[in-house]
Amino acid sequence: MFDVNDSAAARGGVCSPPALGVGLLYNAALPEFVRSNLDSFDYLGIIPDTFWLDRGPGHPQRYEELEFWIETLDWVAASRPIVSHNIGLSIGNAGSLDLSYLEQLALFYNRYQFPWHSDHLSFVQVRGASGDDHNAGLAVAIPYDKEMLELVAARVAVVKEKIPIPFLLENSVYFVDIPEQDMPETEFLNRLTQSSQCGLLLDLHNLYANARNHGFDAFTFLDLVDLTSVVEIHIAGGDEFAGMYTDSHAGPCPEPVWELLDYAIPRTPNLRGITFEFHFSYYGLMGEAGVRAQLNRARAAWARRSSRN
Amino acid sequence: MTMQGFQKAMCDLVASPDLCMLLQESPQQVLERYDLSDRDRRRLVEVVQQPGMFVNCSLYRANRLSPLYNLMPHTCFLLNEALLDEATEFWNVFDESRLQYNEEVEKFGNFLRRRIELGFLKDPILAEVLEYELALNEFRYTPRLDVLSRLEVRNLVARENKLIRLHPLVRVLLFRHEPKRLLEFLEERRPLPYELAEGEFWVLLDGKGEEVVTKLIDSGVGRLLKAIEAGTAQSLSADDVEMLIEAGLTVPLT
16 A cells, blocks of 8 residues: 555655645746736745757757746746656556656656656557557556556655655556556556555545546545555646547536545545646636636645644 | 557547548448557547547647747738648658747648749748748857857957858848838738838848847948848958947857
8 A cells, every 4th residue: 555654765765745735737828927926835846858959869968948937937946846747658658668758757857846746657669660669649548457456666765765755657548448458447446546555636526527428426426546556636628529528628627526625525534635626728718717716626635634733 | 569559540530630530431441451459449449439529620720820929920810721731741640749839830831832932832031031030049049148248259269261151140131022121010910912012122030139120221231231141242342341240240160
């Protein structure tokens, strides 16, 4: 069981991360918002991959930071914690783990001292005909098999050795049901957090989308997952496409996601933050007031958690 | 280990609705391309029957279209109904993308240049707008402050040799259609055709400040700067060289 209150030695000499509160995942529409609404969030979530150019493995100057983005980040970091939500580890990739990417993440960690960081339980890199890895074009969900469990657990160990802070993996959205899986998703998540000591980033919108698309009960899912492993919760919106509900991050959270949040909060004793995420193209529709309204509602939920802990 | 084969097959299917259809119609023809276990084969045959595979394929296309549409909106607007066909052809050629936005735009831009050269795309405005957006994209990903500070040092040591090149944060573009109105129409998403004056219009893009400044320049200066950029400028007087450097249009060649 992952428990942030476990002894430091049990988790590789890592101290418990602080309870931060409500966060906002940064995107291209937000530079002005974050500067004029610093009071609306307790921490800033970032996708570090959007702050640099990546010229690819083997390039002598593989990474180059984007000045304008870094400038805003440095400004926020002076007064708010930064939490990293990576998209490039591709932890379920059957090829090799990209160690130079991990080095780059470690550099960012050293600079911004994230209290924890996370990535996705999926793969985005795949070995191509050329023998090099390339981007799959979307995060592809992994089958919940024993072989995959072993692969991911081994990689979590590498990540934790390189970046000595809690590392979380996010439950994925998936649009196809892969048949003949060794175990259900809930069991996979539990076995992963128990065997690898990674934490869980519980994306309630992904859960809502999966439950809606594949016809299962999201509350039962929450009952079956070991929620003591949850350190961060993501909330977001989505929309219908081709007869399915997608994780498009289209504006505000739908009501069922708030209901799931209310249900999850008293059951997640190690929760350290709730992050609202949206796609930058919806900022025009939501506006400053719309984003603040989502953060305020998340804060009210967080306060209910705080009164219990 | 067949995990790699399964993942490769899944990704190829997600990237190609045609391959999904082929797998439905003639599974063996597709599956024999990959190193797969029996379970992998059964899984792939079943997932392509599910409606979610169509969603996966659409999301793949949306994710690859997104950088193009966000960073070259006018080009995409001008391509109009041809956009999806051109993009699909591009993805067939560059199927192993790293999905880095700057790279994706540059490669699609080069692909379109070739398509224009070969006569597949005939809109005379398209080439001009494409070059304009590719130049803006270059600035977007150039570490401006770093370039400027490196130039400052270089200028001190190299100013005496009188050889120059275009400033790395300056571009000069030739339009054959009146550019100000053209770009206004595109901003407004006004449907084609446009009534625009035709001629020789030189546009200077200056990316040295926080915002890129676009301005019309004299044809003589435009031609000269283009020649300097191409390395074909005739010998310039010391005064001209000094003036171009002072104006921030060129830098000493080191």
